[in-house]
Amino acid sequence: MRRLRSAVAVGAVVTLGAAACGAPKPSNSGNGSGSGSSISVQANAIDPAAKGPAPAVPGARKGGEVTVYATSPPSTFDPTDIYFTDSNEIGKLLFRTPTTFALRNGKPTLVPDLTDVGEVSDDKLTWTFTMKKGIRYENGDEVKVEDLEYAILRSFARDVYPNGPAYQNTYFKGGKKYKGPYKDKDADFKGVTTSGDDKLIIKLAQPFSDLPFYMSFPMFTPIPQGKDTKQEYKNKPLATGPYRFDKYTPGTELKLARNDKWDANSDAVRHDYPDAWTFKWGQDHIKTQQQVLNSNGPDANAIDYNGVDASLLGEVTGAKSSQLLKGESPCTSGIQLDSRKIPLEVRKAIAKAYPYDQIWKAAGTTELSAEPASTVLPPSVPGHKKYTPVEDLDGQGTGDPEGAKKLLEAAGKLNFELSWYYDNTQPVPQQVSQVRADALKKAGFAVKPLGVASAKLREKKSDYDASVNMGQSPAGWCSDWPTGGSWFPVLFRSQSIEEGTTWGMLSDSVLDAKINEINELPAEQATAKWADLDREIMEKYVFLPSTYSKMADVVGTNVGGAEGDPTMGLPFLPNVYLKS
């Protein structure tokens, strides 16, 4: 799961206050669609022939300093440990990766970056990526294919970098046993090797057709072994992108300056329009958003990526609508039902009684931040199909307690006990839990919400052996890359229970085989099959979808080129410029 910005992420995505933007235009005028507009459906796209320099953003000019506000600081800038969307998006200014996403008419297209998009062997178990020459780090050293190999090996040191993505452990040959270059110095690890001075060879334990997409993660940015300061690396990572660390005060401020060793001609996606960037964290989001909307002085050059606060809706949908940056976000949220403990007929009754609308209100969700969900895949992921929702799984309505009670009576399960954990130290989770409890009680369930302190919630919700039978984590999911391959294999295979990433605790060998089969197909063939599987899984009533998240952020009046990055649900920073 790609985690949302750290502000919303810990303990899985519960409320999904994120938003993405869908401004197809490079300027901010008339960004995206209206406040209640739907998220558009995307097509899967790879452009293996893309070359630098990136197409100029119309009207863009060089110069000035952009300020970016957010409440929560990114958890890390060590590329190996980056998984949250905020550090990932900022990383696009700093780190080049084997592949990356270009935005074309607001939609992500995978393009080559440090390497080509890879070639796979006939048996689908060996991928070869060819490195471009002449790319340099900020210190002037040339980027070598061995550095890329070392960075990948480094990602296996889960004891040091526990938070980064871990698909390599599952898919790479020997990945389950290899412990990284620090502990297994002499290990004969065959998963990643090099050939000549430009070939990176990845050997797989099982086919992984989405590997080129995965190679766009910051984890795959090269790191020279001699420069690896391990846990300290996050304070001064070596840049290959258009900007480098200038001054970093962990937790509060990061200043980026131009990296004069970056060559625009080799980069198909990034620009370096502003002279510098300043990221400021730790301030109240309503205040910073109001500052950005007022755009006094340097705040005209500012962006706030907290997600617009509901109290500012009047302003951002009225006189200052041109400063609202809207778009898409690759996330779906809802609540999962433990299929091991709740029979299908009871799960259907829960869906019938479920108070979607009341929970929407209690959680403070707005049309700017989300829209009702009825599928596993959100619309921003290619393969999403808006089929007629499975009965009572349309993410809307106030619930039908009488109908639910009839279902329970028919199943002989009246007074079936439902229990879940909730944070009893925060007002919103308390309200949501109360609304849910009231509705389910009215429908003939016995309810047992278990309040726990924030500090213990993560542990409780991650415990699949706990006594509760609904609402365990994850409560939401975001694409790691825009295909179903970062959803279904992770959420619905039997092994997902062991990996702590299941929706519904399904343990079905037939379903496992079906998911594996689709996962081995090339992305363009798999897309339609994921959509069919989506409905099949929804019919199992193991997950009640509530919302697809959307992006809605504010930008200063002098900020140009701002559009949403649908892969992150945040403003796409590489295209940003200052108008004057």
Add this chain to the structure above:
Amino acid sequence: MAGYILKRGVSALLVVLVTLLLSFAMFFLAPKDPIGAICGPRCTPERAAEISQSLHLDDPVTLQFAQYVKGIVAGHTITSGGATVDCPAPCLGYSFRLGQPVTKLLMQAMPITVSIVVGAAVVYLTIGILSGILAARRRGTSFDKSIVAGTLGLSSVPYFIVALLVVLYTAGTFLPPSQYSPFLDGPLSWASGLTAAWLTLGVVNAAAYARYSRASMIEALGEDYIRTARAKGISERRVVYRHGLRSALTPVATIFGLDLAGQLTGALFTERIFGLPGLGVVTLEAFKTDDLPVMMGGILLGSVLLVTLNLMVDILYTFLDPRVRLG
């Protein structure tokens, strides 16, 4: 005099030690999950064990306390994710979340807070004391009444509202935008970036100081020794500023010492609203993220500042009021 200072110094040291002990004890009672907060949701048992070991969480409480004190006095070496970090004395621990020694984090934030607080103090002491004394000298006049009414009005508006209004509507327009750049990088840009914060914190606090100074001055000017001084034919200017002011400043100095210490440890509203990442912001973020070492370091530094400033005020007393020195 030396005995008095020594006595106050020992007392201050004891306060710091008690604070250190209490802040340490607090974390064993509070429902915190420092390892989870540091290591993240995908923390491996190995990493959790390493952090636990580095924080000495598995050791007996007394040993943990001893290790912490040893770090402050002699420094120590910390292992973090395969890297060895040297933490020289005074080592207040290591923030695994931010990947920095706590002392370094606090020392980065300290100049920001000191700059805000000292600059604001100049503003509120100058405006507050001057207007208070003038009001006292012209007691009952329209000037005095307007000062009293003005200070009451200003004090009745919550500080954070004034600060928010300044940030939202004046910073970047009438006042320079708020930001911090080190004094040595350019005094002008240092002063320019802090002007809004200085004026806001300064003017709001000046209201209180005007009232203190006025009341204290009125009381001093009514004392017998002032009447005696006047009877001796000393000029009114000398009576007021040499005899009256010195006495009137004693209670103001007490309040100033406490205010300054409070602001140094918690100019939180100012720092957060003006976007200046000083000690208050760093400590608050540590509380939000369960960053145990930074929390403890922040509390300890706060207590040291508090007792040091109190000690300085006590010493200042000996110059302002001879009775303290003689007693």
